[in-house]
Amino acid sequence: MALLEIRNLVVEFGRFRAVDGVDLTVEAGEILCVVGESGSGKSVSMLAVMGLIGWPGKVSADVMRFDGIDLLGLSPRARRKLVGRDIAMVFQEPTTSLNPCYPVGWQIAESLRAHNAVPRAQVRDRVIELLDQVGIPAPASRLGAFPHQLSGGMNQRVMIAMAISCNPRLLIADEPTTALDVTIQKQILDLLVDLQSKRGMALALITHDMGVVAETAHRVQVMYAGQMVEEQPTEALFTKPHHPYTAALLAALPERAMGASRLPTIPGMVPGIDDRPVGCLFNPRCGRVQEICRTSAPPLIGEAAKFRCYFPLGESA
Amino acid sequence: MLRFLLRRVTLIIPTFIGVTLASFLLIHAVPGDPIEVRVGEHGIAPERLAILRHEFGLDQPLWKQFADYEVQVASGHLGASTVTHQPVWDEFLTLFPATVELSVCALIFALVIGLPLGVIAAVKRGTAFDYGLMGVSVTGASMPIFWWGLMMILVFSVSLGWTPVAGRIGDAFFVEPWSGFMLIDSWFSDDDGAFASAVSHLILPTIVLGTIPLATIARMTRSAMLEVLGDDFIRTARAKGLSPLRVVIVHALRNALIPVVTVIGLQVGALLGGAILTETIFAWPGVGHWLIEAIQRRDYPVLQGGTLLIAVLVMAVNLGVDVTYGFLNPRIRK
Amino acid sequence: MSAALTFWRSFAVNRGAVLGLAVMLGLVVLAVLADIAAPYSPIEQFRDSLLTPPVWQEGGTWHYPLGTDDVGRDILSRLIFGARLSLMIGLTVVTLALCLGTALGLTAAFAGGIVDVVIMRTMDVVLVFPSLLLAIVVVAILGPGLFNAMMAVAIVFLPGYTRLVRASALSELARDYVTATRSAGAGTLRLMFNTVLPNCAAPLIVQASLGFSGAILDAAALGFLGLGAQPPTPEWGTMLAGALQYYQRAWWVLTFPGLAILITVLAFNLLGDGLRDALDPKLKR
Secondary structure: OOOEEEEEEEEEEOOEEEEEEEEEEEOOOOEEEEEOOOOOOHHHHHHHHHOOOOOOEEEEOOEEEEOOEEOOOOOHHHHHHHEOOOEEEEOOOHHHHOOOOOOHHHHHHHHHHHOOOOOHHHHHHHHHHHHHHOOOOOHHHHOOOOHHHOOHHHHHHHHHHHHOOOOOOEEEEEOOOOOOOHHHHHHHHHHHHHHHHHHOOEEEEEEOOHHHHHHHOOEEEEEEOOEEEEEEEHHHHHHOOOOHHHHHHHHOOHHHOOOOOOOOOOOOOOOOOOOOOOOOOOHHHOOOOOHHHHHOOOOOEOOOOEEOOOOOOOOOO | OHHHHHHHHHHHHHHHHHHHHHHHHHHHHOOOOHHHHHHHHHOOOHHHHHHHHHHOOOOOOHHHHHHHHHHHHHOOOOOEOOOOOOEHHHHHHHHHHHHHHHHHHHHHHHHHHHHHHHHHHHHOOOOHHHHHHHHHHHHHHOOOHHHHHHHHHHHHHHHOOOOOOOOOOOOOOOOOOOOOOHHHHHHHOOOOOHHHHHHHHHHHHHHHHHHHHHHHHHHHHHHHHHHHHOOHHHHHHHHOOOOHHHHHHHHHHHHHHHHHHHHHHHHHHHHHHHHHHHHHHOOOOOHHHHHHHHHHOOOHHHHHHHHHHHHHHHHHHHHHHHHHHHHHOOOOOO | OHHHHHHHHHHHOOHHHHHHHHHHHHHHHHHHOHHHHOOOOOOOOOOOOOOOOOOOOOOOOOOOOOOEOOOOOEHHHHHHHHHHHHHHHHHHHHHHHHHHHHHHHHHHHHHOHHHHHHHHHHHHHHHHOOHHHHHHHHHHHHOOOHHHHHHHHHHHHHHHHHHHHHHHHHHHHOOHHHHHHHHOOOOHHHHHHHHHHHHOHHHHHHHHHHHHHHHHHHHHHHHHOOOOOOOOOOOHHHHHHHHOOOOOOOHHHHHHHHHHHHHHHHHHHHHHHHHHHHHOOOOOO
């Protein structure tokens, strides 16, 4: 049984569908990468898993199960017991994601206390241990530091310490390195992968960086305009992409564009609230577009490699 | 923290000198000779005037006079009332507790009701409660409190007879002015019912004086809360699995308090201004009442000294607010 | 045209602001047409009908819809003429404070150095005094009266405009387009009034509209304390002061002038809030 299983997830804000029928499974102990441009619905689907979509957003799904428990059927109180303990999340902007009014040690301890993860008397020792695990030097002296006194990279380590404090079985990381300096990005990514393998937890990593995907993921899911357009194991996706959008993302990788005078880009933008096309959502930007793409939406097909396209690459078109 | 405090204190020194200069100029700006102003309406013989002018140093150049005045103020000499001949400082000290008692009660009233209302409106934004509260609060902030006070008297004292019309305590009670705060003094008095009488006298003035701060605090809390509730760290707090109440109080309100405290600080000046009107309406024997009487009696030393003392008080409160702000906001604490 | 339309659209979203605008326009019409709209002169005394209650109460008559005061003056007529007075007070005070504050703020921002320090420190001193107390003291020096009361309130409002203009002028002066205008050889005065000032117009308009309500409220408070307009001037605050002797017997003498103040101040506050929301792009959603 998958650790997290979601079928046909829909998140709507008014008449705007931010997430449109996404299927997602995360197996225990694996690293799943969710890739897509900004606005493709990656973050929103993960926030829906965490139960963090507030008014006026609406979440619905055919199936939304964590470890066999139906998340949508839980009472808010029971859901809160799960969130932060068994499922934890790390966000994009570390510095604004921490409360500026409280010391970082207190904020980590708050997680431990909320879920009674360790006896009260041991909270402080546990916080120090956690700070040490995420690679913060002299952890005992950082307990009283405020977020504005630490660098972005340090704050992201604090966020990670907070997320893993109750030994979650699934850690969701939403573009955890985007806001950081390039030199720090690799360190944070290595830390996440390292913690994942040591603790055997599952890691769902949201990113728009195919380079990050290549280095970390076991399995990849590509999102476009609120839909999942392709899903494959990493190796297979990089060697044999099926959806033209995936191919375009890969072509935009600098190391693949060697020799070209300019880095290839994908023309156009992700459709917004008013310009959602009929048929395949990618059709206005697709180089392989045919008549049927403009009239009818392609279903998700395939077994080991799933994709949503009438004329996939690598097959006769 | 100590350096932060020191910097703030040095910053107010020029303002303090400016304030004393303003109050020094006040007596010179009044048409007529300062001595004649000082002796009031009785009049004075010309020879005596010349002697007094010399005695008071009025024949000295203006800058010298100001320097002398600074020294006097610094040593607590603010002159004497031309009506009662009591030192201004003594009169101020006797009346000041009444004003403080009223102002503090009004501020507490405004906070205890305004903060929760603002928080609830922010959490329930867009609901009927939110719109209703905002309508009431903009009305409250527009309230001419001198009229509001009279209307309250008309309804609660005259028509319903629930509360007394004026003063700090019933005529039947004599309470030794030990601390000057009627609530405290009457609590320790032997008279049964003295405390109840003091409370009943305090209710209407408190509500009247507290109305505008209440409206302002509710509005400000709401908008500060709305801003904070959209911040990233609120999402983090919810991602920890905390209860909604804890998220709102511990995480959101703690941050929203920073701008709200600033607003409360700004309200203190307005509160003292409002105290003048409230004390006049309710015959509340405080500093505001005293100043209005001083104007009617052309008692300029009282007006000058009292104004100066109130300005110094406002400066002290502003300093206190700055320090509180430093406590609440770790980012500026250095 | 389209800019005005866009502005109106974002303003009209706020129903309170539209209501405030409507009330304000109504008051302006009433004030302009006071001579026609009011049934009687505001100071005419009807000695045979002292303290007549309003029309819906026992003993009231349609001759005096809102009743009469202790010397038999028609309250409705006095309120209508009072509206003219209140709007004039607001206009005078705001114009005075706005012009002087703008001049001081621009001077402080452009001159800098010691001039800036002196002006801004003086404003700090003014701000330390509670506004009503300061107004009272100024009136105590100048002597009671409507004109002096308006002066006093204008002085109280001065620091707000000065600070506002200086702050927005300084932030405008730091922008590239000002440097460009400067290097193109524009003189200081030209830069002040043609370039920088129009760019601080939005916050000034908001402040002015909120200042209107403050001015009316403070002037009424002074009138109430006997330091503003003197009887028999039909100023609303002064009318309240006149009612103090007998308001427990005749509620209408007290209630209507106060309501008039409240409604007027509320209208300008709603209008100011609406203008701020419509003009301030930061608050736009």
